[in-house]
Amino acid sequence: MASVQSLLVLALSIWCICCNAAPQVGAGTAARIKAQPLSRGRKLNGRFLHITDFHLDPFYKTYSSTEKEAACHRGHGPAGVYGAETSNCDTPTSLVNATFQWIEENLKGTIDFVIWTGDSARHDNDEKFPRSEQQIVEQNELLVTKFTEVFGKDDNINDTDPTNDFTIPIVPTFGNNDMMPHNIFKAGPNKWTLKYLKIWRNFIPEAQRHQFQRGGWFYVEVIPNNLAVISMNTIYFFDSNSAVDGCADKSEPGYEHMDWLRIQLQFLRDRGMKAILMGHVPPARTDNKLSWDETCWQKYSLWMQQYRDIIVGSLYGHMNIDHFMLQDFKDIGKDTKTGKMGIMNTRVSMLEDGEITTASASDYLIDLRDEWAKLPSPPGSPSMAEYTDGRGNELSTWEWILESLRGQKRSNKKKKGGKGDKGSFLDKIGGPWGERFSVSHISASVVPNYFPTLRVFEYNITGLEDLVIPDDAPLSGFQDDPQVLFKGESPILDGSVELKKKKKGGEEKGNVKKPKKYKFVIPSPPSKSAPPGPAYSPQTLSLTGYAQYFANLTHINNDFVDQESGPVDAHKMIGAERWKEGKHQGKESKHRKPHPKKFRYQVEYNTTDDKIFKLQDLTVRSYLDLARRIGEYKQKGQEFLEEQKYECEKEEEVEHGNADAEKKGKDKKKKKKKHGKHGKHGKHGKHRKTTIWFTFIKRAFVGTLDPDSIEEEFESRVRSYEEISESIMASPEL
Numbered sequence: 001m002a003s004v005q006s007l008l009v010l011a012l013s014i015w016c017i018c019c020n021a022a023p024q025v026g027a028g029t030a031a032r033i034k035a036q037p038l039s040r041g042r043k044l045n046g047r048f049l050h051i052t053d054f055h056l057d058p059f060y061k062t063y064s065s066t067e068k069e070a071a072c073h074r075g076h077g078p079a080g081v082y083g084a085e086t087s088n089c090d091t092p093t094s095l096v097n098a099t100f101q102w103i104e105e106n107l108k109g110t111i112d113f114v115i116w117t118g119d120s121a122r123h124d125n126d127e128k129f130p131r132s133e134q135q136i137v138e139q140n141e142l143l144v145t146k147f148t149e150v151f152g153k154d155d156n157i158n159d160t161d162p163t164n165d166f167t168i169p170i171v172p173t174f175g176n177n178d179m180m181p182h183n184i185f186k187a188g189p190n191k192w193t194l195k196y197l198k199i200w201r202n203f204i205p206e207a208q209r210h211q212f213q214r215g216g217w218f219y220v221e222v223i224p225n226n227l228a229v230i231s232m233n234t235i236y237f238f239d240s241n242s243a244v245d246g247c248a249d250k251s252e253p254g255y256e257h258m259d260w261l262r263i264q265l266q267f268l269r270d271r272g273m274k275a276i277l278m279g280h281v282p283p284a285r286t287d288n289k290l291s292w293d294e295t296c297w298q299k300y301s302l303w304m305q306q307y308r309d310i311i312v313g314s315l316y317g318h319m320n321i322d323h324f325m326l327q328d329f330k331d332i333g334k335d336t337k338t339g340k341m342g343i344m345n346t347r348v349s350m351l352e353d354g355e356i357t358t359a360s361a362s363d364y365l366i367d368l369r370d371e372w373a374k375l376p377s378p379p380g381s382p383s384m385a386e387y388t389d390g391r392g393n394e395l396s397t398w399e400w401i402l403e404s405l406r407g408q409k410r411s412n413k414k415k416k417g418g419k420g421d422k423g424s425f426l427d428k429i430g431g432p433w434g435e436r437f438s439v440s441h442i443s444a445s446v447v448p449n450y451f452p453t454l455r456v457f458e459y460n461i462t463g464l465e466d467l468v469i470p471d472d473a474p475l476s477g478f479q480d481d482p483q484v485l486f487k488g489e490s491p492i493l494d495g496s497v498e499l500k501k502k503k504k505g506g507e508e509k510g511n512v513k514k515p516k517k518y519k520f521v522i523p524s525p526p527s528k529s530a531p532p533g534p535a536y537s538p539q540t541l542s543l544t545g546y547a548q549y550f551a552n553l554t555h556i557n558n559d560f561v562d563q564e565s566g567p568v569d570a571h572k573m574i575g576a577e578r579w580k581e582g583k584h585q586g587k588e589s590k591h592r593k594p595h596p597k598k599f600r601y602q603v604e605y606n607t608t609d610d611k612i613f614k615l616q617d618l619t620v621r622s623y624l625d626l627a628r629r630i631g632e633y634k635q636k637g638q639e640f641l642e643e644q645k646y647e648c649e650k651e652e653e654v655e656h657g658n659a660d661a662e663k664k665g666k667d668k669k670k671k672k673k674k675h676g677k678h679g680k681h682g683k684h685g686k687h688r689k690t691t692i693w694f695t696f697i698k699r700a701f702v703g704t705l706d707p708d709s710i711e712e713e714f715e716s717r718v719r720s721y722e723e724i725s726e727s728i729m730a731s732p733e734l
Contacts, residue, residue, distance in 0.1 A: 041470040042167070044223065046461040049107060050115045050546075051454045052280075052317025053175065053445030056139045057090035057122040059129050062594055068579040071126040078584035080557030081594035083448035086568050086704050087582030090122040091447045093142075098599040099446060099454070099551075100146040106601070107456065108150055113168050113222040115229060116147075117317035118280035119175025119445075123355075124182060125579075133180050133195075140178060140199050148202075153471075162201045163475050169222045170203055173231045175280045175318065176238060185235040186243045187253040188215045205476030215253050217260055219275075220475045226464065227274050227312070227541055230264060233257060234279035234316075237296035246293035248341040248518050255520070258299045262523050265307045274310050274534055274541045282316035282442050284325060286367035291318075294344035298336040302523065304438040305329045309526035309533040312459070313543050313618065314440045321361050321700040322444040322453065322548060324623060325368065326437045329430070335517065342517040357578050365700060366714065369693065372631030375624065376428040433536035434621040441618075443548075449580070450702035452551040454601065457618075458608070460534075460542045536620050543618035545608040549601040550702050558597050559589040567706040583704070604703065612695045629692050 057072070060083075065075030072079040072089035079087075082095045121139045124131040151166045176183045179192045193213050197204065208218040216233035235241050236254040247254035268275050283300055284291040292300070304311060304327055335341060430436025444453040526533070534542040555561060568583045607615045615622045697710050 041468040041473070043466075043468060044112050044461045044464055045110050046544075047111045047456055047458050048113045048115065048222075049103070049111050049454065049456055050117070050315050050441075050443050051446065052117040052443055053119040053320060053447050054096060054143060055090040055119060055122050055177065055445070055447040056093065056096055056142060058093055058135075058139070059122075059126070060090065060092035062092070062094075063589055066581045066585060068125075068581075071129075073126055073129060076588055078559065078582065078587045078589065080553055080559055080589075081596050082551070082553050082557055082599060083452065084582050084584070085448045085451055085553040085557075086580065087585075088123075088125070088449065088578075088580045089582070090125070091452075095446070095448070095452060095551075096143070096146060099452065099601075100150050102599065102601050103454075104150045111168065111456065113220075113229065114147070114151070114170040115276070115278050115315055116170060116172045117175070117278055117315065117443075118173045119177050119317065119447075121175075121177050123177060131180060136178060136180060137195055137199065140196070144199060144202070161472075163203070163205060164472055165202045169220050169229070169475060171220045171222070171229045171231050171278065172200055172203055173278060173280055174216055174233055174235055176235055176240065179235075183235070183238065183240040184243045185216075185233070185238075185241055189213045192216070203475075205474065207476040211260065215257055215260070217257055219264060221273075221473075222276075223464070223467070223541075224469060224473045225271070225273065226467075227276070228264075228268055229276045229278055230261065232261065232277060232279040234281040234292070237279075237283075237292040237300070238281045239291055239293055246295035246343065247299050248295040248343055250518060254293065254296050255518075258296065258303070259521070262303060262521065265303065265310065266524065269307065269310050274312050275307075276312045277314040279314075279316055281318045282325065282440050283327065284319070284364065285327075285331075286364065286371060289364070289367070295341055298333055298341065298344070299520070301327045301329060301332050301438070302336055305332070306523035306525050308435060308438065308535065309530045311438070312534045312541055314438070316440060316442045317445060319361065319442055320445045320447070320449050321365070321442070322702060323365065323368070323442055323696070323700050324627075325440045325442065326372075326623065326627060327440065329436050329438075337522075339519050339522045340517045341520060355578075361700070362714070365697060369631050372627040375628045375631060376425055377628055377632075378425050429621075429624060432621075433532040433619075434624045435532065435536055437620050437624060438535065439618075439620050439623045441546075444550075444700075444702050448553055450704045451553060452601075453604070453702055454549050455546050456549070457546045458544045460538065460540050460544055462540045464540065538617055538619060545606065545615065545618060547606040547608075548604045548699070550604045551599065551601050554583070556597050556599055558595055559591065560584055560587060563587070568704050605699065612692055626692075630696050 059073045060079070061073060062079060062081045063076060064070055064072045064079045065077030066072055066079055066084045066087040066089055067075065067077065068088075069075075070077065072084055072087070072092075078084065079089060081092070082098060083089070083092055120143050121136040122131065147170055148165070151168055151170065153165055153167055174185070174192075174196070178196075179185055185192065193216050196216065197209060197213055203220070204212050204218050205220060212218045215236065217231060219228045219230040221228050236244055236252075236257050237247065244254055245252055247258050249255060265275060281291055283297050285297055290297065304314075426432055428436070443455045444450060446452045446454065531537060531539075534540070538544070605613075607613060607618070613626055615626060693714070694707075694711060697714055698705065698707070
């Protein structure tokens with residue numbers, strides 16, 4: 001009882017201080033708004049653009065072949081004027097131009113900043129047109145030019161500051177194809193950090209150019225003194241980068257990068273700021289496979305846990321499929337938690353030569369579902385939000401105090417041996433805000449391996465509505481001193497025998513008795529008085545939703561809409577070799593010249609009104625609930641759970657497959673004649689129903705896969721309820 005009283009006294013004191021200091025809009029936000037000088041500038045819109053994986057190919061030729069030997073560079077075939085959708089061909093210049101024109105006409109003036117997550121250069125997929133360093137530089141420079149055309153300042157002739165050339169901040173990062181050889185990025189400074197320091201001179205703050213030159217990492221204050229976007233060089237974490245070896249050894253650039261990230265996050269915390277993390281390769285990890293070196297994943301997850309009070313979210317590209325992933329802090333190793341780490345090699349890469357194929361993507365998504373099937377479920381409640389009192393509004397200081405008291409009460413009950421279902425469930429997910437996990441957002445790509453996509457996020461600007469960002473606002477608030485970043489931090493050996501450096505794909509040599517472990521600095525956790533961070537509790541700067549846009553190239557290219565060329569059969573797509581010829585393989589357009597329809601991106605789905613995913617916001621708790629529902633399995637092999645009817649009108653709006661409206665009408669008449677009153681599947685036809693798992697897969701591949709084959713392919717490959725139950729029973733307590 002005494003501890004509860006002490007906590008109450010402390011909490012009331014904090015509450016009084018907070019009430020006297022500032023409104024609940026973040027540390028010091030109100031004071032900073034009042035302190036802003038009156039000047040010409042812009043106000044916030046509460047929206048930003050995430051765009052990724054252009055893979056610009058200047059050698060692309062319209063009506064060329066999509067076969068592997070041609071790669072849309074020669075021959076005759078179905079390659080459309082804006083791209084060969086669902087094939088492995090790269091992006092024509094026409095698609096890049098049309099995309100930026102659409103952004104200018106539809107997004108300019110309505111977004112606050114741009115997150116650009118790399119892979120702008122084409123793949124090295126044609127021996128007759130081998131890539132060169134000059135091509136990679138030119139393709140990235142062209143994209144910088146396109147950003148300048150849309151977001152460049154008109155009155156910038158006499159401005160000598162290169163970082164003041166844009167109306168909004170644009171934050172880029174490396175992709176694994178933005179260098180030669182692809183996937184390979186050596187410790188810096190190297191020729192690529194020097195090249196991109198020049199290419200991105202308008203984007204990198206002057207104060208951080210030394211650090212960028214050293215390793216390709218930097219950050220930008222997209223909302224000065226409030227929000228920073230940290231651009232990570234994930235190629236140093238990438239399992240396919242054989243030039244480096246993880247994040248354990250201090251001699252590795254991955255170690256230095258993680259230490260730099262820790263220091264920046266601590267500086268931002270000390271300044272009362274929040275942060276969005278961005279990178280190219282996401283930290284994908286399942287029971288057996290990964291895309292990052294395990295040592296880097298371990299540190300990253302520990303960093304996400306320790307800085308959960310300031311991290312808003314993390315955004316990635318690379319995988320081309322639209323999805324999300326969870327980091328479970330219970331997977332952080334015991335040694336990692338105590339600041340020790342050795343070389344780890346417990347999983348195999350999920351990528352082939354650094355890239356993800358449709359087949360490997362399918363296996364990966366099924367692995368995700370199997371893992372999500374093990375997530376704790378709220379007893380007797382259909383959704384986590386309902387179970388946790390349906391909190392969807394901002395967490396006030398007083399609500400946080402009450403929740404802290406409830407947590408103390410639950411802890412006391414646990415010590416006495418009493419523990420209800422609700423307390424047990426909340427303990428399993430890390431409390432009412434799900435602080436055992438973090439979330440990574442992965443957007444699909446512009447390159448039309450499926451359909452071209454881009455994503456517009458919305459975020460909470462409560463308390464920042466009157467903030468005016470001056471036109472000459474600096475991109476960085478302070479100067480990093482490279483002399484003090486790593487002062488006094490050195491690896492310490494837990495044993496007398498030193499391992500030779502691991503070689504990717506090779507064996508470790510020498511008689512080794514005990515593996516080498518290095519010590520590292522553990523980040524400080526949130527203050528005990530700190531409320532949940534913006535990724536957990538809705539508050540200022542929290543992500544509230546996003547709209548996923550796509551361009552239906554089948555409809556826009558207008559070459560095959562009068563032929564039978566609907567969505568791709570999932571069996572063919574998943575069973576194909578690494579190279580995909582696309583949905584129109586073997587065909588040739590009847591037209592001598594392209595006659596495309598008006599290019600546009602349209603909304604595929606919007607999380608704010610989505611009746612399938614039902615995300616109240618983009619907090620971890622919302623995604624935990626979504627992952628749990630995706631992972632649910634029904635007994636006796638009935639894998640497709642929670643069937644819901646499609647809203648036909650909404651599906652017709654999006655029209656992924658046979659996009660031509662007239663043909664659609666004709667197809668409907670044919671189906672009625674052929675299948676009678678209830679169509680192909682009868683009264684309870686599968687086309688009239690969907691599941692959250694089905695929708696997750698459909699959206700992952702941007703609606704390009706045939707609905708029937710999705711159900712057959714993925715239902716046959718998921719594990720049964722009994723197998724999942726056995727796996728849950730065999731796994732450690734969740």
